[in-house]
Amino acid sequence: xxxxxxxxxxxxxxxxxxxxxxxxxxxxxxxxxxxxxxxxxxxxxxxxxxxxxxxxxxxxxxxxxxxxxxxxxxxxxxxxxxxxxxxxxxxxxxxxxxxxxxxxxxxxxxxxxxxxxxxxxxxxxxxxxxxxxxxxxxxxxxxxxxxxxxxxxxxxxxxxxxxxxxxxxxxxxxxxxxxxxxxxxxxxxxxxxxxxxxxxxxxxxxxxxxxxxxxxxxxxxxxxxxxxxxxxxxxxxxxxxxxxxxxxxxxxxxxxxxxxxxxxxxxxxxxxxxxxxxxxxxxxxxxxxxxxx
Numbered sequence: 001x002x003x004x005x006x007x008x009x010x011x012x013x014x015x016x017x018x019x020x021x022x023x024x025x026x027x028x029x030x031x032x033x034x035x036x037x038x039x040x041x042x043x044x045x046x047x048x049x050x051x052x053x054x055x056x057x058x059x060x061x062x063x064x065x066x067x068x069x070x071x072x073x074x075x076x077x078x079x080x081x082x083x084x085x086x087x088x089x090x091x092x093x094x095x096x097x098x099x100x101x102x103x104x105x106x107x108x109x110x111x112x113x114x115x116x117x118x119x120x121x122x123x124x125x126x127x128x129x130x131x132x133x134x135x136x137x138x139x140x141x142x143x144x145x146x147x148x149x150x151x152x153x154x155x156x157x158x159x160x161x162x163x164x165x166x167x168x169x170x171x172x173x174x175x176x177x178x179x180x181x182x183x184x185x186x187x188x189x190x191x192x193x194x195x196x197x198x199x200x201x202x203x204x205x206x207x208x209x210x211x212x213x214x215x216x217x218x219x220x221x222x223x224x225x226x227x228x229x230x231x232x233x234x235x236x237x238x239x240x241x242x243x244x245x246x247x248x249x250x251x252x253x254x255x256x257x258x259x260x261x262x263x264x265x266x267x268x269x270x271x272x273x274x275x276x277x278x279x280x281x282x283x284x285x286x287x288x289x290x291x292x293x
Contacts, residue, residue, distance in 0.1 A: 005032035074238035154223035155250035157198035165271035191257035
């Protein structure tokens with residue numbers, strides 16, 4: 001598993017360990033490796049998977065790969081191609097790709113890359129499963145709403161979007177990785193119920209918290225500076241182009257999907273944005289009480 005200490009890995013790895021799966025985790029830093037070892041992962045490869053030697057070491061003796069590409073990396077496409085080719089050469093039987101909902105949208109930079117990786121994987125001759133999650137429900141977007149009563153997005157507030165809980169995504173990923181034969185050759189859209197404008201999302205947060213919450217569109221350049229941690233986005237041309245494309249596309253088009261596939265895979269109704277918000281608000285409230293007490 002690549003990006004093993006990321007959003008998915010932090011939830012997926014405990015599931016795999018509990019199921020008794022033999023697991024090799026690949027991360028970039030010794031700090032992440034230490035965290036994983038402390039959680040019970042014995043086999044950790046540390047290094048940049050863009051390095052062919054690191055990639056070969058990570059794939060040696062592996063039967064199944066869960067590949068999560070490096071977000072915002074200018075070599076994401078190249079690295080994904082190399083991972084698929086190296087996995088095939090290493091005799092990997094099943095390659096599971098973490099892609100994105102509607103990878104065919106070519107004016108979204110990261111979607112076009114995922115589309116190309118999907119095509120390359122389909123042509124590889126390996127068994128494959130492709131997971132296509134919608135935008136994640138994210139904790140950091142809720143924090144300003146909890147603290148300030150403002151729900152902020154960097155695109156038009158009246159456009160609709162579908163989302164998904166990363167916990168549901170990792171529940172599906174675990175099922176796919178633990179029972180690869182059942183899911184071989186599948187491409188799964190992973191979408192939770194609901195199509196929301198920013199105003200709808202603010203309304204959900206207001207209902208959960210019992211306070212007024214308004215939606216606010218962040219200036220795209222201010223968003224860039226905050227996301228990249230710089231006053232000069234030109235220092236990061238690829239990342240700036242990717243983030244500008246997101247703001248532009250989501251301001252001019254809805255980004256929606258259907259929850260049927262995820263419902264079937266989970267065997268239950270997927271987590272809703274309201275449920276996610278209630279869980280996060282309970283954690284936020286408990287943390288505040290702990291700090292003050």
